[in-house]
Amino acid sequence: MARANTDNRPMTTPTTQDLLERRARLLGAGIATFYDDPVHIVRGEGVWLFDADGRRYLDLYNNVPCVGHAHPRVVEAMQQQTETLNVHSRYLHEGILDYAEHLTSLHADHLTTAVFTCSGTEANEVAILMARAATEGRGLIYTQAAYHGNSTEVRKLSRLRGDGDREFRSIPVPQRYRPIGDGLDDEALTETYLARLRAEIDGFAEDGVPFAGMMVCSILANEGLPDIPPGFMARAAEMVREAGGLFICDEVQAGFARSGNWWGYETSGVTPDIVSMGKPMGNGLPLAGVVASRELVETFRDKTRYFNTFASSPLQAAVGEAVLGVIEDERLVESVADVGGYLIDNLRALQEGCEPMSDVRGHGLFIGMEWVTDRDSKSPDPDGADVIVNRLRRAGFLMGRAGEFGNVLKVRPPLVLMREQADMFLEAFEAAIAEPV
C-alpha cells in the first residue's frame, strides 16, 4: 500500500524536501512515495539498498529484482545484448525462441506457447483478449481485493472500478481468517465460496453476457495472502471450465520461485488455462508475458493480430534467460522454501507476545501478518501496521503493507535472502513490535 506523504512528516533533510518538491512539479502531486520519511535510494546490491547518506537497508519489499539488485549475470546479459542487437520481433532471432522454450518447459505440460509483453498490465490485457477470443465470451470474474494492472480494461478487475460494468463480476476473497460464514468446517467453507462463484456465473447468464472466464492471482497476493479454503482453486477452475470459461492465473507476483515453487498455481494446487507473468521476470527490465496452449495462442493471434514493439526482443530474451539461469543455478526454489519456512516459523513464535499480530501466513518468501485492534474482533488496524512499517524503515529494514484493509504486514524480499539476513530482520522486527503502536 503506497501512501502519499502530506502531513506529520518527520524532519527531512533539505535534499529530501527538494526532491519531493521536484517530484510534485515534474511528475505531479499524487505520485506516491513509501514511508513517512521517504527513502532516497542511490544504489542496490543483492538484498541491500543504500541511501544518499550511505546508509544500508535490508530490502524486505522488492520482488522485481528477484535475483537481487544488480546481479552480475543479469547486468552482463543486458550489456552484451545491448551492444550486439536489440530489434523488434518481425525478423528472425534465436534468442526469443530459446527463452520461450526454456520458460514454457518450466510450466505445466499443456502451456507450450508464449506471448511476450512489457508489463504485467500488458500481460493481463493479452490474457483477457485471449480468453475472450477463444470463448467468444465477454464476462470476467475476479476476487474483490485484486489488482491486476492499470489499463482501462484491466482496472475493471478490481472492486472499485469493475462495479457497474456488466462484463465484470466479483466474488469475496476466499479465506479462512475472515470467512463469509461462521463456524464452517473446511469443506463447508470451500462450498460456500464456490456457491458465490456459481452465483456470479449464473448472473452473467441471466444478464445475457456470454462467459469468458476468471482471473485470479494464484496466491491472492494483493488480497493479503489468505489461507485459501482447501480445494477451492482447483474446484473453481473446474466450475469455470464447465461453464465454458477459461481459468487465468495471474502469476505477476506469485511466479518465478516466490512461493517456494516455480509457480503459485503449484502452491495453490490448480492447473490454469492461461498464465500471465511479469514483475520478477526481467529483474527490472520491462519483461512480461503469457503462456497457454498453442491453440489458445494461435486463436488469439489470429483474431487480434497482436504486435508489441518492444516485446519478444533479443534484449528481453537475454535478460529473461539470465534470470531463469540464476534461479536454477543458485537453486533459489529450494532456498526460498527453506528461508521462507524459517522466517515464518520464527515470526509465528513472535506472535505469542504480540496481541495485534493475529495471523501469520504465506508461502516461501512471501509472508503476510494481520495487524488487528484485538484478536476477537479481528478488526483491521492499518494505522498500527503503518507504525510498524515506519519503525522498521528507521531501523534500516524496508517492508510494506497489503490486503483488503491495508493492515497486512508484507515481507517479500529478493529471492536471494539468506538465513543470516532473515535473522537480522527477525531481531529488528521483534524490537519494532515490542513497543505498543
Add this chain to the structure above:
Amino acid sequence: MARANTDNRPMTTPTTQDLLERRARLLGAGIATFYDDPVHIVRGEGVWLFDADGRRYLDLYNNVPCVGHAHPRVVEAMQQQTETLNVHSRYLHEGILDYAEHLTSLHADHLTTAVFTCSGTEANEVAILMARAATEGRGLIYTQAAYHGNSTEVRKLSRLRGDGDREFRSIPVPQRYRPIGDGLDDEALTETYLARLRAEIDGFAEDGVPFAGMMVCSILANEGLPDIPPGFMARAAEMVREAGGLFICDEVQAGFARSGNWWGYETSGVTPDIVSMGKPMGNGLPLAGVVASRELVETFRDKTRYFNTFASSPLQAAVGEAVLGVIEDERLVESVADVGGYLIDNLRALQEGCEPMSDVRGHGLFIGMEWVTDRDSKSPDPDGADVIVNRLRRAGFLMGRAGEFGNVLKVRPPLVLMREQADMFLEAFEAAIAEPV
C-alpha cells in the same frame, strides 16, 4: 505492414526454415515476419544490420533504435545504471526528475509534467484516462486508418475495432492526395474535413455521450503520411477544445526529431493538450510516457492512483537521458531535416520515369511513396509495393509499407542516416523500380 509468410516463399536456408517452425511452435503461427524471405538478424551497428551469414543490410525501417543500433552512449548508460540501481518509483531518485525536467523542457511551455510508462500502448492508455478524468467525458475521435496500440481500449481507436462502440467515432484521413471532395481548393478541403469532425462531435452529443477529446498522430504516420490540408490540425484542436474536449497528439512515431523538428506537432502546426510518446524514446529499452500540464497530470493521478511498476525507474531515466543527449550533441534534428530533404528531393526526381510512384511526401526522415496501378485512377497497388520492398530486401536494403491500403512505401531509417548512406539507398531504389513489378 507485416505479412505472414505462408506460401510462394523463395528457397530458404535450413536455418531459416527451422527458425520459422520453432516460432510457430513456441510463439504461435500468426506471429508475423517481414519479407517473403525473412531476415535472420544477429547484430546491429548504427544504420546497419547484419544477418547470420554476415551479410550487411542498410536499415531504412527502424525508428526505435533512433540514435542507431547499439549506440555506445546508450549501451554505457544502461550498463552503468543496471549495475548501480534499478527500482520502482516509490523511493526518491534524482534520475527520473532530471530526465522529466529535460524532456518537458523540449516541449511546448505548458507541457510541464510527465507520466512515464513502458510502451506506447500504455502511454495512450494514460492519455485516454487523463482526457476522460479531466473532462469527465467518454467520447473519443480518431482518424480512420490510425493505429494507437494493442490494449482492449486503445484498439478501439482504429477503424476495425472502434466501429460499433458508442464511445468511439472516426473521421476520414485528412489529405490532399485522395480528398473526400473533388476539385476543392485548400481552404475548401480543410473546411470539408473540419465539417466531418464537427459532425462526429455532434454525433456524440446526439447519442448522449459526453465528449472527451480527439487522439491523432501528429503526422498521420500509419495513415501513410498524407499532406494534411493546411490549417486542419490547428483548427481541429480548436474545435475539439471549444466542444469541451482535449486534443491528444500521439508522438509515438512522430516524436524525437523524426520529422526534422523535435515533435511532429511542430511540423503540423498544432499545440496539443496531451502528448504521448514511445518507440524511439529509449532506443529499444521499453520507455514511453505522456506530458501535459501539471493540472491535467494531477487530476489524472488523483482520479486513477496510477502506478506502473517498471516505469519512472532509474534505468528508464538513464537511458532516456542518453538518447536526448545524443540527439542534441549529434545535432540530429538538423541532420534529419537535411538528409531527409535530400532524400525526398532525389526520390521526387525518380518519379518522372516511374508511373506507379504517384506521390512522394513526408517530413524529415519519414518518407512515404504512393504506389498505384495508374496515376489517373490512383488505385492503390499494395502488391506492387510489396514487390519493390522485397527486391530491396534482396539487394540489402530494409524498408516497409504503410498507409490505409498498404501501398505506401515507407522510408524511416534511424535518425543517424547520413547523405552517403542515402545515396546508397537511392541507387538501389532506382534499380529496384527500373523493372516493372
